[in-house]
Amino acid sequence: MEDLKLTLKQQIIESLNLQGMTPADIDDNAPLFGEGLGLDSIDSLELMVLLERNYGIKIEDAREGRKVLESVSSMADYIQQHRKI
């Protein structure tokens, strides 16, 4: 699980071009949107693409997507249960 979280953080940094950030700067449980990393709606689309491209996960329900994208931990949990790649 820890390996998955580290990989996920690296993928988030690369995909969202979070310049100057390292995986150590992202708290596992901090909110990704709003007060945490301060991501916005376009970032959420990019994260959906990241999940589909790297893990074969397609989230159709927006409410479910909101829960999945709450934090790195919630994303990692969901990936572990639903990954196809």
Next chain:
Amino acid sequence: MNPVYISAAAALSPQYTFEAEGLLQDVRSSDNGKLFVTDADYSKFINPVAIRRMSRLLKMGISTGMKCMQLAGIRSPDGIITGTGRGSMRDMEIFLGDMIRLKEETLNPTYFIQSTYNSVNGWLAMQTKCNGYNQTYVHRGHSLEMALLDAQMLLNETNERKTYLVGAFDEMTDEYFLVKSKKAYWKKPVPNSLDLFKHSDTKGSIGGEGAAFFTVTNDKENTICGIEDIRMLQDPDENEINRTIENVLQRHHLNIKNIDLVLCGMNGDSRFQPLYANILTGFTARTSITAFKHLTGEYDTSTSFALWLATELFKRQEIPEIITLKKGIHSDIKNVLIVNHYILNSASILLLKGN
């Protein structure tokens, strides 16, 4: 139509035009046929959260627009009107490349969203909280001219003092350069950019890019110059260019003896050099003849660099040697003609009058 006036101007170009105090004192050149913009510190002008997603063209356009507003001392314009010949080439190339590579699945939305032509305008409107008129013209070699004409028409329709942010931006990518090399756009062999005009007997030019913005108003007070006339020509020959210049001068009760300076857009290509023949020989000893594409390269909206350069010449009343083809004996710089031709056979003529 009544003239409109430029109160401030900013340009990002291959030269040090964005922040340097002197005008074209240290000159950059290139030996590979490409003149890329000298990047500025874009983080000074763009929201730090948004900048990470932006392509170079977006950063160039937004920063130049914001810098122009700063120079004019305006927080929000009455409208934003721009021109771009090609828009966000890099974002479009990445998006199309991904479509092939990923078989049209899981495509990143950012490149699609920001590859649209009006991205720069949208961001400028958000950053300046401008809810007014917002338009982007994509008319290849006439893109900036259309934006200026639109601003002029809007400003002529009202008696209220209004100021529009008008500008242009175009980027060059390696792929674009490669594609256009197959259409004989570029010189072979490649000369040093500063020697471009020494090779005007062979086909081709050098590639370039840039962004320039202007605050354009209908109130003459505290402005640099007036745009008296804007003419656009498609597929002109030398005679049509000469006739149009005569017509413009006549309409404004001027003759060629009254023109202090001509800014020529010759690009070193032998196919288009005859268009400038009369300008190079027909003006009197009074008129200075200058050229600029050895400093910027050829691109759709290069008239924007010429217009920015004209505003600097009006302010400084001195012509740098690096742009001078013929030094005139005029006492000051008051009436300026810009004559520019783009590689796709579109040409424009602008008459400016210093205030």
